[in-house]
Amino acid sequence: MLPAFQQFAEDLARDGIRDIVVMGMGGATQGIYTYLQAFGARAEGSAFVLPNGMRVHILDTTSPRAHAIDVSLDLERTVFIFSSKAGGVPEGNANFTYYWAKAKAQFGEAAGRQFVAITDPGFPLDKQAADLKFRAVFHSKVDVGGRFSALSTEMLVFAALLGIDTPRLLANVRERMTPWLRSVTPVEDNPAARIAAVLEALRRQGYDKVAFLTSEPLAAFTPWVEQLLSESLGKDGQGILPTSGEGYDPALAASGFYADRVFVRIRRAQDPLIDLDPSLPVIDIVLPSELSLGELFYLWEHV
Numbered sequence: 001m002l003p004a005f006q007q008f009a010e011d012l013a014r015d016g017i018r019d020i021v022v023m024g025m026g027g028a029t030q031g032i033y034t035y036l037q038a039f040g041a042r043a044e045g046s047a048f049v050l051p052n053g054m055r056v057h058i059l060d061t062t063s064p065r066a067h068a069i070d071v072s073l074d075l076e077r078t079v080f081i082f083s084s085k086a087g088g089v090p091e092g093n094a095n096f097t098y099y100w101a102k103a104k105a106q107f108g109e110a111a112g113r114q115f116v117a118i119t120d121p122g123f124p125l126d127k128q129a130a131d132l133k134f135r136a137v138f139h140s141k142v143d144v145g146g147r148f149s150a151l152s153t154e155m156l157v158f159a160a161l162l163g164i165d166t167p168r169l170l171a172n173v174r175e176r177m178t179p180w181l182r183s184v185t186p187v188e189d190n191p192a193a194r195i196a197a198v199l200e201a202l203r204r205q206g207y208d209k210v211a212f213l214t215s216e217p218l219a220a221f222t223p224w225v226e227q228l229l230s231e232s233l234g235k236d237g238q239g240i241l242p243t244s245g246e247g248y249d250p251a252l253a254a255s256g257f258y259a260d261r262v263f264v265r266i267r268r269a270q271d272p273l274i275d276l277d278p279s280l281p282v283i284d285i286v287l288p289s290e291l292s293l294g295e296l297f298y299l300w301e302h303v
Helices: 002-014 030-038 064-072 090-114 124-131 153-161 166-176 191-204 221-232 250-255 290-302
Strands: 019-023 042-044 047-049 055-059 078-083 115-119 136-139 209-214 241-243 261-268 282-287
Touching (some): 002 136, 002 153, 002 166, 019 064, 019 090, 030 055, 030 153, 115 124, 124 136, 136 153, 153 166, 166 290, 191 261, 191 282, 209 221, 221 241, 221 290, 261 290, 282 290
Parallel strands (some): 019 055, 019 078, 078 115, 115 136, 209 241
Antiparallel strands (some): 042 047
16 A cells, blocks of 8 residues: 555645645544654644645644635645544534535536545445545555554555655564564563553552653654543553643642653653653653654554
């Protein structure tokens, strides 16, 4: 599929596409923010400007305020990407219906040329995309849930648009991460198992919250991993609660506010270290390069 994603990116550039509007919710869009921020897309208002000049707008809400982007869109130079595992998410469908009506009014039967679907094969959105003659349909894997899709079709399409070396990104994961999934690998050599064991041991000591602190280029990783943990844990009253957007305040640390928190500190090798009170439990993760982002996703999907 990687060559198809690369060809798609080249086709959009060749056709003069200036804006990409992403319609989806949760796992279908959350990882996109991380890729965009980590690989140099520039924030411009509510949009992200890619290195090639295209603008990406992510509509993961039905708020009327989100449609303020309409005034800047030239529909002839806009592609709408509807990303949904089955196509049944109300918010995504509402946004699709809204923009389909606009495109149909301008382009008639050719309106489908402005739309792309990322969905599971054989599901309603897949059929709808075929019936309406979408520009392209990319199939996601049925057995990979949305929150685990950071290295699947939903995100790799955008990695190609960013010009990321996706074969190398995935090769790094295969070479450095998958060996510890073999049954003969001692559990102490499995980084995901080690982190999970530390979190569980600390939870039993009263540290039932986990706070993520990242360097600025990785800031969008935090909401992605918080969603992953929130949706995956919390069974039978045994979960760990990820806290959102708290940051770190020395005054709060001195007051004991963080007494029930484990901190996970994530940065690239070239980024400065975020200082914390030495009495707080901390898990440190350092990424050797930008392309290590794939390994970070893979690690936490297994934690």
